[in-house]
Amino acid sequence: MTRPSASPSRVPTPEQILRAPKVLLHDHLDGGLRPATVAELAAEQGYANLPVPADDPEALGRWFREAADSGSLERYLETFAHTCAVMQTRDALARVAREAVLDLAADGVVYAEIRYAPEQHLEGGLTLEQVVEAVNDGFREGERRAAAEGRRIRVGALLTAMRHAARSLEIAELANRYRDRGVVGFDIAGAEAGHPPTRHLDAFEYLKRENNHFTIHAGEAFGLPSIWQALQWCGADRLGHGVRIIDDIEVDPKAPEGARLGRLAAYVRDRRVPLEMCPTSNLQTGAAESYERHPIGLLRGLGFRVTVNTDNRLMSGTSMSREFEELARAFDYTLDDLQWFTVNAMKSAFIPFNERLAMINDVIKPRYAELRSEWLFAGESR
Numbered sequence: 001m002t003r004p005s006a007s008p009s010r011v012p013t014p015e016q017i018l019r020a021p022k023v024l025l026h027d028h029l030d031g032g033l034r035p036a037t038v039a040e041l042a043a044e045q046g047y048a049n050l051p052v053p054a055d056d057p058e059a060l061g062r063w064f065r066e067a068a069d070s071g072s073l074e075r076y077l078e079t080f081a082h083t084c085a086v087m088q089t090r091d092a093l094a095r096v097a098r099e100a101v102l103d104l105a106a107d108g109v110v111y112a113e114i115r116y117a118p119e120q121h122l123e124g125g126l127t128l129e130q131v132v133e134a135v136n137d138g139f140r141e142g143e144r145r146a147a148a149e150g151r152r153i154r155v156g157a158l159l160t161a162m163r164h165a166a167r168s169l170e171i172a173e174l175a176n177r178y179r180d181r182g183v184v185g186f187d188i189a190g191a192e193a194g195h196p197p198t199r200h201l202d203a204f205e206y207l208k209r210e211n212n213h214f215t216i217h218a219g220e221a222f223g224l225p226s227i228w229q230a231l232q233w234c235g236a237d238r239l240g241h242g243v244r245i246i247d248d249i250e251v252d253p254k255a256p257e258g259a260r261l262g263r264l265a266a267y268v269r270d271r272r273v274p275l276e277m278c279p280t281s282n283l284q285t286g287a288a289e290s291y292e293r294h295p296i297g298l299l300r301g302l303g304f305r306v307t308v309n310t311d312n313r314l315m316s317g318t319s320m321s322r323e324f325e326e327l328a329r330a331f332d333y334t335l336d337d338l339q340w341f342t343v344n345a346m347k348s349a350f351i352p353f354n355e356r357l358a359m360i361n362d363v364i365k366p367r368y369a370e371l372r373s374e375w376l377f378a379g380e381s382r
């Protein structure tokens with residue numbers, strides 16, 4: 001499936017992975033704060049409920065990762081209670097958004113869609129519109145500062161509605177109102193079990209009538225019915241995670257190339273439905289056992305439209321570079337594979353087709369070609 005290349009195929013170094021252009025479609029704003037920022041905002045706002053003294057950001061960062069690792073849903077959810085608690089003012093939202101862009105740019109990300117649920121940032125008296133505008137301002141400022149440092153990045157927002165709440169139509173309308181002003185699509189998130197996406201059909205039908213785009217968290221913990229509903233009832237453009245599609249694929253360990261796809265898996269592959277996979281996050285929630293056994297290896301081999309994502313950089317202590325490093329190590333991926341994931345992600349983004357194409361042809365491919373050619377000049381010190 002890899003295209004022929006004249007260069008020797010080898011596992012890229014961490015330094016090459018860092019410099020490689022990357023595209024991120026699934027990243028939560030309230031899951032990507034810097035630990036020091038959580039601590040500073042808490043101190044500024046007099047928020048006293050942090051589990052670790054606010055003057056020790058390193059311990060705080062560790063606490064977030066451990067809570068997410070603990071296997072306890074309660075502790076996992078507690079992490080978001082703290083980050084959301086300090087993101088209730090205009091300035092805090094703009095700062096967190098700006099820093100997210102700068103952190104992604106420093107990690108070599110050239111295009112990102114960052115999602116958040118406006119309804120979770122109203123406790124300080126902001127309106128839904130004010131939340132969106134504060135985050136947009138932060139994103140634009142982050143883009144400007146990154147460009148000034150020589151790192152060009154473009155960021156779009158996805159507005160998320162919570163599956164257990166009843167505001168999805170309102171949030172979908174909000175996403176539509178801001179679609180030419182920084183918001184590129186819509187998402188629903190939250191616990192899958194007991195909250196099927198079909199409860200939010202009015203929101204999805206509205207967005208379809210408006211020719212707008214959306215993705216749905218589906219097939220992470222919950223199985224095939226959730227993926228089926230997201231696609232065939234709701235009409236999702238992409239699937240958040242979608243790892244459980246593996247349940248519809250029969251593999252003979254002796255002949256993995258002869259995998260048999262059920263109707264749903266075949267539909268997902270045939271229609272090129274993008275899967276927003278988040279390997280490290282899946283290990284923490286138990287959706288996968290190890291990087292080596294993560295379904296992404298098989299799905300990539302079978303040619304599904306797989307993309308690689310971070311989900312929650314703070315809780316998972318991760319970055320796009322780290323996700324790529326882990327996968328390169330687990331599956332011997334080369335720069336060709338990393339380019340394939342990156343082009344897949346760019347093709348699946350919610351910005352206009354001509355802009356996606358220009359990102360692929362004018363930014364992503366030339367930079368991977370540059371990285372691939374480095375072996376020719378191995379004598380030069382870099």
Ligand SMILES: [Zn+2]
Binds near residue numbers: 028189217311
């Ligand atoms: Zn997610």
